[in-house]
Amino acid sequence: xxxxxxxxxxxxxxxxxxxxxxxxxxxxxxxxxxxxxxxxxxxxxxxxxxxxxxxxxxxxxxxxxxxxxxxxxxxxxxxxxxxxxxxxxxxxxxxxxxxxxxxxxxxxxxxxxxxxxxxxxxxxxxxxxxxxxxxxxxxxxxxxxxxxxxxxxxxxxxxxxxxxxxxxx
Numbered sequence: 808x809x810x811x812x813x814x815x816x817x818x819x820x821x822x823x824x825x826x827x828x829x830x831x832x833x834x835x836x837x838x839x840x841x842x843x844x845x846x847x848x849x850x851x852x853x854x855x856x857x858x859x860x861x862x863x864x865x866x867x868x869x870x871x872x873x874x875x876x877x878x879x880x881x882x883x884x885x886x887x888x889x890x891x892x893x894x895x896x897x898x899x900x901x902x903x904x905x906x907x908x909x910x911x912x913x914x915x916x917x918x919x920x921x922x923x924x925x926x927x928x929x930x931x932x933x934x935x936x937x938x939x940x941x942x943x944x945x946x947x948x949x950x951x952x953x954x955x956x957x958x959x960x961x962x963x964x965x966x967x968x969x970x971x972x973x974x975x976x
Contacts, residue, residue, distance in 0.1 A: 827881060827897070828850070828851055828881045830881075830897060831851075831881050831882065831883050831895055831896055831897055831916070832850055832883055834895065834916055835848075835883040835885075835895045838940075839893075839895060839918075840885075843885070843887060843893075844887060844888040845885045845886060845887055845888065846886045846887070846888060847885065847886045848883065848884075848885045849876070849883070849884045849885070850883055851876065851877075851880070851881060851882050851883070852876065853874075853875035853876050854875065854884075855877075855884035855885055855886050855892060856873075856875055856876055856877045856878075856884045856892055856894060856921070857874070857875070857892070857921060857924075857925050857929040858874055858875050858925060859874060859927075859929055860872045860874055860929075861878055861929050861930070861931060861935060862928070862929065862930045862931070863930070863931055863932070863964070863965040863966055864930060864931065864932040864933070864960065864961065864962060864963075864964050864965060864966035864969070865962060865963055865964060865965060866962075869931065869965075877894045877896070877919070878894060878896070878919055879896045880896070881896055881897055882894050882895065882896040883895045883896070886924065890923065890924040891920060891921065891922055891923070891924060892919075892920070892921035892924050892925070893918060893919065893920055893921075894917075894918070894919040894921075895916055895917070895918055896916070896917055896919075897915075897916060897917075903915055903939065903941065906937065906939055906948040906949065906967055907948060907949040907950065907951045907952035907955065907967075907968075908939040908941060908943075908946045908947075908948060908949075908950055908951055909941070909943055909946070909950070909951045915939045915940055915941040915942075916939070916940045917937055917938070917939050917940075918937065918938050918939070918940060918945075919935055919936070919937050920935065920936050920937075920938075921934055921935045922934050922935075922936070930966065931965060931966035931967060931969075932960055932964070932965070932966020932967070932968075932969035933966065933969075935966075936948075936969065936970040936973075937967055937970065938970065947968075947970040947971045947974065947976065948967040948968060948970060948971070949967060949968035949971055950971065950976070952968070953971070953976075955968065956968040956971050956972055957972070960972045
């Protein structure tokens with residue numbers, strides 16, 4: 808199954824991309840797995856993500872966090888050789904809007920990075936960061952809402968924009 812193709816330098820998501828575990832597994836196996844060194848891979852199962860529920864910067868819990876499995880459903884998580892956790896899941900439909908990323912076809916794959924693995928604080932914006940691979944390339948969350956970065960990456964926000972802030976973009 809091919810989900811991404813290049814046409815005159817543009818990334819194009821094939822029409823058959825679906826919000827399914829099979830899509831996420833295939834995307835991970837084809838486009839990411841060959842390029843990373845892992846100690847373990849989990850296909851929507853426990854063992855490659857924090858054992859506590861993920862929080863937002865404002866202290867509330869992410870309602871989509873599943874202890875030990877990941878954030879959301881239909882996920883692939885992996886433990887990198889250095890202990891970093893990564894998660895890949897489908898970012899279809901409103902997800903591009905939620906993360907303020909321009910997706911031409913409103914399709915994408917979100918990639919979460921927990922830079923210190925199972926160690927705390929397991930908080931988006933502190934040790935967990937998110938980007939979205941879209942038909943516009945890999946974009947950090949909030950790349951289309953730079954005026955909202957400071958508020959979103961504050962004690963009142965959820966933390967999704969902090970990757971932009973920390974990278975100085």
